[in-house]
Amino acid sequence: MPAGTLGISTKKAEKFSDWYVEVVRKGEFMDQRTPVRGCDVFMPWGYAIWEQIMHYADRLFKAHGVKNAYFPTLIPESLLTKEAKHFEGFTPEVAWVTEAGDSKLAERLALRPTSETIMYYMFSQWIRSYKDLPLRINQWTNVFRWETKATRPFLRSREFLWQEGHTVHRTLDEANQEVLDMLEIYRKVAEDLLALPVIILRRTESDKFAGAYYTVALEAFAAEAGRVIQVGTVHNLGQNFSRAFDIKFLDKDGHEKYAWQTSWGFSTRFIGAVLAVHGDDKGAVLPPKVAPVQVVVIPIIFKGKEKEVTRKAREIGELLENAGFRVEVDDRDDYTAGWKFNHWELKGVPLRIEVGPKDIEKGGVTAARRDTGEKEFVEEKKLTERAAELLEEVQKNLYETAKKKLEESIVTVRTIDEVNKAVEEKKIVRSFWCGDPRCEEKVKELTGGAEIRGTKFLEVESAEGEKCLVCGKKATHVVYIAKSY
């Protein structure tokens, strides 16, 4: 694949949107030059990050008792409409299959926008007794939302990849506990794997998942854009779907009862968040734990030393690979070392090892961190140990830097004017709300699109003594307001 024109021409802090698209394209994460808008190509470099995420999360899911399965993509219209609010929520963005071969179908089939309906149609056939519970099913699939808004690679597209988990429980308590357990797994994926600090918010009633009892979302924060990015959601569905889909079980007490359910999903948006949060003016900066290549080894060629340097670079590559790192030795002879530095910086590889004649003389290599740009000489015999340390430091530094930016961005204000000023300054607003959806709607109108994203879910914040930032009546909620992708 051609590397494309090198170098990012826009500054992240100045024109964030342009910068983002440039990193995605030039870093070869995604290719949007497809025939259908919003249906993009996950290029190998971008897809490999998704593979790392899948691998990590899948192990956590399985350890929690979740089993993978695969349900049909196509959902008959009559099934999709069964839970009325759910259908209402998704219908504007459903793509429909109406023809096959030479014939017109008797009923339109939706490309899954999410799979509650088809899964629960099956669950109602699978579940008979409390012995069948809890049921925990997950699938890794493509999914379709026919966005009419402007699309943005990874963050808003018409087809994307995700996992959707669906669980069924005997009691509401168990379903509530499941929400907490899944939030912890999602937090691990975001913070521990991807170095993305998140705020965990309970969505407002108007903003919850269509058909849910309540929705909790994880939000990452792109400081230079001043926007939050929803990277995962966990829903307690209550009994709304079990009633619509007749998911009943015979309980221990001999009574037939409707089951309690949860569903939860995260998607390839995570990749967009990683690029948006960690990237810099040179391109992507990938957290070592998910970087498809963690260490790139580049021979620094001087005339007369070509063979020696290349041989050593390969040796170093092997040494690192045998130690368990994901390594690429870029020994292509038709590109200069300088070109290669730019290329791998753009792609976000966290650690570069340079092997030049001087390094060899001194019995070592030069190691350069992608996040700070710091360089140091490392003796060969200490290399695997030092590489592990450096990668750990990069991972930690990415998280801490992002965490600091997130924390510093949160400002508490009490009026719409202050909200507007804070949003202008790319802040996340903490404020107070009476709970009235009309006031919530007003916030959107008066701030040019900033929204109440919800209330903290895992901690209790008191709004005592505060007034609603819109109507001035007694506030009942401490809310977070921000623009979002």
Add this chain to the structure above:
Amino acid sequence: MPAGTLGISTKKAEKFSDWYVEVVRKGEFMDQRTPVRGCDVFMPWGYAIWEQIMHYADRLFKAHGVKNAYFPTLIPESLLTKEAKHFEGFTPEVAWVTEAGDSKLAERLALRPTSETIMYYMFSQWIRSYKDLPLRINQWTNVFRWETKATRPFLRSREFLWQEGHTVHRTLDEANQEVLDMLEIYRKVAEDLLALPVIILRRTESDKFAGAYYTVALEAFAAEAGRVIQVGTVHNLGQNFSRAFDIKFLDKDGHEKYAWQTSWGFSTRFIGAVLAVHGDDKGAVLPPKVAPVQVVVIPIIFKGKEKEVTRKAREIGELLENAGFRVEVDDRDDYTAGWKFNHWELKGVPLRIEVGPKDIEKGGVTAARRDTGEKEFVEEKKLTERAAELLEEVQKNLYETAKKKLEESIVTVRTIDEVNKAVEEKKIVRSFWCGDPRCEEKVKELTGGAEIRGTKFLEVESAEGEKCLVCGKKATHVVYIAKSY
């Protein structure tokens, strides 16, 4: 999930089709009780086999330099029609998206029946120079073929899961070599992983992939059905697609040239073949290498010994799990040991460990093989070693039994009458053909659906001195004729 009514009510050798569907359903591999015919649910037990297959093959692909990516599901009609023969081959079974949200689309979008067209549209943008070659891309996805024929779980459905690999090369030689390399990887998946012996056949001109230069297929054989099952295909596409999609590269000699391409795919059909080939009258028999559970440990409860036996069974389970086996301890107290035996036999678990009071007294367990039913006492301190041996023996026995059946089924005949007799006896026919497609068509007509499946690809078989089984003219090909799924 409820275990369903236990026990297979039909005999494999008597009513193969009914037997097959029963194993799929009662073994909880796939659920066909969905709202759209041919769009079935891969249940956790069936999907877990697919995960094992993906894991194994993906490592081989990557070691061969293949990179994973993801391309859009939806392909505009105008793109699908670009390679005329390709489109002609697929158009009768394409499902079309024509509407999204409230609006009708300007152009129909096909649900990928395969992805040559969308991938090569992108490849033509990615490839500029010989430096970009070889390009090797794979994707693991869902795929759609709107079958009008009767569907059959895993073997013929409207949506299934597969991998499709697509490679681009400088020369025809390289593309030919790639075909050989991929055939070897596919053979490993079939024979080494799934214990499925295969015949590797070059398809006839009329039967090759739509748009290919030539097609090679791997056929497994379900002896009791007397039918071959195509489990994978590898195509040399020549320059047919590179010309249609304008995939050109600047070669070392400064000239612009059309690239040479291959594509190759296998699917969840593999699971169907595993069930069809290895299963018996008690249900599925899974090769240990892909069995989601390799060893099931069942406590044999006697009154007064419940706690002791259950504790020991869990201990044994842990011992085996720590040794790296995939283990399930079935210590549910609301099912009898006999019920559990049937349940796990039906699901095909290759090794059962029984832990009863007598076993405990003697310091060991009873091990029972799924394939032969043989039981033996194993001392606890030798258990992990013996379990590994037994699983290896099961794996080997499944392959060798299937291999023997396959080899014994091949009969060489010279007339249509003999073909009919052999097909009736569930044989694979080896015969001689002049190469004329009219004679090929006649074979189908005169045998009630048996087909010329092709000629051996990796060995040369001479037809010297033989006559075409249809027209009696000089034969030029040694062909294999069989019914298929």
